[in-house]
Amino acid sequence: MSNNEFIHPTAIINASAVIAADAKIGPYCIIGPNVTIGAGTQLHSHVVVGGYTRIGEHNEIFQFASVGEVCQDLKYAGEETWLEIGDHNKIREHCSLHRGTVQDHGITKIGSHNLLMVNTHIAHDCVVGDHNIFANNVGVAGHVHVGDYVIVGGNSGIHQFCKIDSYSMIGGASLIVKDVPAYVMVSGNPAHAFAMNVEGMRRKGWSKNVIQGLRTAFKLIYKEGLTTEQALERIRAEILPEVAEVQLLIDSLEQSERGIVR
Numbered sequence: 001m002s003n004n005e006f007i008h009p010t011a012i013i014n015a016s017a018v019i020a021a022d023a024k025i026g027p028y029c030i031i032g033p034n035v036t037i038g039a040g041t042q043l044h045s046h047v048v049v050g051g052y053t054r055i056g057e058h059n060e061i062f063q064f065a066s067v068g069e070v071c072q073d074l075k076y077a078g079e080e081t082w083l084e085i086g087d088h089n090k091i092r093e094h095c096s097l098h099r100g101t102v103q104d105h106g107i108t109k110i111g112s113h114n115l116l117m118v119n120t121h122i123a124h125d126c127v128v129g130d131h132n133i134f135a136n137n138v139g140v141a142g143h144v145h146v147g148d149y150v151i152v153g154g155n156s157g158i159h160q161f162c163k164i165d166s167y168s169m170i171g172g173a174s175l176i177v178k179d180v181p182a183y184v185m186v187s188g189n190p191a192h193a194f195a196m197n198v199e200g201m202r203r204k205g206w207s208k209n210v211i212q213g214l215r216t217a218f219k220l221i222y223k224e225g226l227t228t229e230q231a232l233e234r235i236r237a238e239i240l241p242e243v244a245e246v247q248l249l250i251d252s253l254e255q256s257e258r259g260i261v262r
Contacts, residue, residue, distance in 0.1 A: 056087040071124035086112035181252035213243030
């Protein structure tokens with residue numbers, strides 16, 4: 001533990017914690033054992049970092065968040081497992097981020113530049129990429145993988161072991177029980193696919209040719225009555241030579257283990 005003028009005197013910090021000199025630890029925070037907090041990170045009041053957690057640089061964690069606590073998996077028996085958080089994340093009030101289990105890889109990973117709004121729960125062994133937005137009251141069950149630039153609407157729930165691929169969007173109050181392919185927008189309980197995330201593509205400055213190619217791929221998968229294998233064959237032959245971005249969608253379909261949201 002470093003001598004840090006930005007640590008409030010009411011904070012309780014385990015002697016094994018390593019805190020950057022300019023990190024800010026607010027009133028009544030509790031920092032457990034084997035915690036690392038990087039430069040420029042700020043913990044507002046009443047944040048609990050349970051232990052065995054690596055927090056990167058320039059994160060902002062708001063009051064009453066619980067970060068790096070033991071998971072709720074009934075198989076957990078006190079093993080050493082970890083939570084790893086990247087840089088430039090905003091973790092809002094009452095979020096809960098749990099450590100991993102030895103039944104998986106023993107670690108939960110949160111990337112960088114993510115926004116976790118109020119009361120988001122990220123369960124054990126999840127892997128979350130970069131630039132994602134989780135709106136209020138989102139629940140992500142264990143072992144879920146989330147790509148990059150994903151938006152999850154408020155009050156949505158994601159079943160364990162699902163994969164939510166990059167640039168996809170989940171509407172509010174949705175229940176996800178299968179994999180969400182890259183670029184696809186889904187909504188409902190249970191969720192159904194209804195379109196490509198065209199607005200997200202436009203905001204990224206993607207060309208009309210790319211957007212149209214991905215929309216055509218969506219039609220082949222969802223609107224033409226084809227099997228997944230048939231759709232993939234046509235996407236590779238008709239779209240991939242002109243639109244390299246469709247490879248991410250192809251990978252989503254080929255790597256899905258639970259089947260995709262239809």
